[in-house]
Amino acid sequence: MRKSLLFLFILLVPDITRAQSTTAIKDALGRELILHGLNTSGSAKSDTAHMPWIKESDVEREHTQFGFNTVRLLIFWGAIEPEEGVYNEHYLAEVKKRVEWYTSRHMYVIFDMHQDVFGYGIGDNGAPPWAAAHDAVIKHLIPNKWPWWMKNLEPKIIKSYVQFFTYKKHKNRQQHYIACWQKVAGMFKDNPYVIGYDLMNEPHGGRVIKTLAGGFERRQLSAMYKRLIPAIRAIDTTHYIFFEPRSFGVNFGMSSHLPKVYDTPAGHPKLVYSAHCYLKFVDIGGDYKPKHVKEMPHWFAARDRELKKQQCPLMIGEFGLSPKKKDFDAYLHDLFRLADERHASWSYWSNDHGGWSPLKPDGAPTPILQELLRVYPQATAGHLLSYSYDPALKAFEMEFVSDSSIKGNTEIAVPRSLFPNGYKLVVTGTTPWASQADDRTNTLKISVTENRAHVVVKLSPE
Ligand code: IDC
Numbered sequence: 001m002r003k004s005l006l007f008l009f010i011l012l013v014p015d016i017t018r019a020q021s022t023t024a025i026k027d028a029l030g031r032e033l034i035l036h037g038l039n040t041s042g043s044a045k046s047d048t049a050h051m052p053w054i055k056e057s058d059v060e061r062e063h064t065q066f067g068f069n070t071v072r073l074l075i076f077w078g079a080i081e082p083e084e085g086v087y088n089e090h091y092l093a094e095v096k097k098r099v100e101w102y103t104s105r106h107m108y109v110i111f112d113m114h115q116d117v118f119g120y121g122i123g124d125n126g127a128p129p130w131a132a133a134h135d136a137v138i139k140h141l142i143p144n145k146w147p148w149w150m151k152n153l154e155p156k157i158i159k160s161y162v163q164f165f166t167y168k169k170h171k172n173r174q175q176h177y178i179a180c181w182q183k184v185a186g187m188f189k190d191n192p193y194v195i196g197y198d199l200m201n202e203p204h205g206g207r208v209i210k211t212l213a214g215g216f217e218r219r220q221l222s223a224m225y226k227r228l229i230p231a232i233r234a235i236d237t238t239h240y241i242f243f244e245p246r247s248f249g250v251n252f253g254m255s256s257h258l259p260k261v262y263d264t265p266a267g268h269p270k271l272v273y274s275a276h277c278y279l280k281f282v283d284i285g286g287d288y289k290p291k292h293v294k295e296m297p298h299w300f301a302a303r304d305r306e307l308k309k310q311q312c313p314l315m316i317g318e319f320g321l322s323p324k325k326k327d328f329d330a331y332l333h334d335l336f337r338l339a340d341e342r343h344a345s346w347s348y349w350s351n352d353h354g355g356w357s358p359l360k361p362d363g364a365p366t367p368i369l370q371e372l373l374r375v376y377p378q379a380t381a382g383h384l385l386s387y388s389y390d391p392a393l394k395a396f397e398m399e400f401v402s403d404s405s406i407k408g409n410t411e412i413a414v415p416r417s418l419f420p421n422g423y424k425l426v427v428t429g430t431t432p433w434a435s436q437a438d439d440r441t442n443t444l445k446i447s448v449t450e451n452r453a454h455v456v457v458k459l460s461p462e
Helices: 001-013 012-019 056-066 089-103 148-153 155-165 170-189 208-213 215-233 295-310 330-341 367-372
Strands: 035-040 070-075 108-113 192-196 240-243 273-279 316-321 345-348 375-382 382-390 396-402 412-414 423-428 434-436 443-447 453-462
Touching: 001 273, 035 155, 056 089, 070 089, 070 345, 089 108, 089 170, 108 170, 108 316, 148 155, 155 170, 155 215, 170 192, 208 215, 215 240, 273 295, 295 330, 316 330, 330 367, 330 382, 375 382, 375 396, 396 412, 412 453, 443 453
Parallel strands: 035 070, 035 345, 070 108, 108 192, 192 240, 240 273, 273 316, 316 345
Antiparallel strands: 375 412, 382 396, 396 453, 412 443, 423 453, 434 443
């Protein structure tokens, strides 16, 4: 009854449907996309060539066995412009090669301009040494056994962040960062499967109090985005721009103070709000205890408030934990359920060998992989109303309103290993419809001829 009322409402109020559909990531055909994939890779931070460990066969495996349609690919300002004004063309060519491993398979690439603890030489990775406020830190004051992000309390790191974000006094730093993004956008603007640019991994303002109190996001970060977004748009008007709130506290579930971010030109925003979910107890290595279960909905409630302001789709750009932690699977189930309710895309941290990774050093799966394999609507030819996947029953359900003007099928990822004995498909709400399973890519294509039909798709084990 409730569903039919909703359908009636959508039929009668076309403006509402349009307003909602601006909050989805769409492909060139106009289909609403949900992105699932891995951050690739943490290993690139310390690799001498800044390359992830992967080979092309690993990408093929993700594509044909895991049902992923996306990668959040780490790149580094320090690798692109190791010396001031000098681009490392060899690095960029190697990145391009890897990008094509994905995009030739029609997987989407999100570039993540990664940094942790400001940069190379001084903190951990990201900015080139010449962009820091100091020469290399000789002696770290923060003990190595503390969580890595505590190094953000080093005075020299604080000063480097402060200088980077104090534009008037140190214009040079941001101008180079912006030019570096323009270089990347210039190389990839014509690749339709490069879906977007994640402007800066986990922005941090340096001074902790100012960062936590909101001044950093309200002024410096917002101002930096106001310079960077139009500069990228001068080169590329089609790819999405993924922007992040500050990481400190927000990763745990605190509210962000980032003002509304605008795309240019106004009127056709192609923005995605990308936040990271690392709840406190997990970040410092604890189990998922009953007393923690409220923290996940709390994290999502903070993002809901921010999305009301930002009016764009949500991506959970990073989340992850050790499979050794008690109830790690319940943690992921809770996260995925809340993400699916919001049609949020995600990329798991990270695609590495061991640790939190879905893969062991010999390539065998860890228990994490089993949780990341999910049935989900990769592309919807119409307006997606809802979808859910129950990992215990392996039951998937989606509802959407068809749009016959879209020249493409609805595509659902169905990782084959979830259904060793096959699956049952039930489609209701429209006739005729047709389905076609692509066994190579593990996708199920559904085509509907009727326009504005309220279609329900259900899938469960045979
Ligand atoms: C972590 C890596 C770890 C490395 C550290 C510093 O897993 O091996 O020592 O970075 O380079 C983030 C960051 C992401 C972190 C990840 C997990 O964006 O780079 O990777 N994390 O700690 N923010 C919160 C957590």
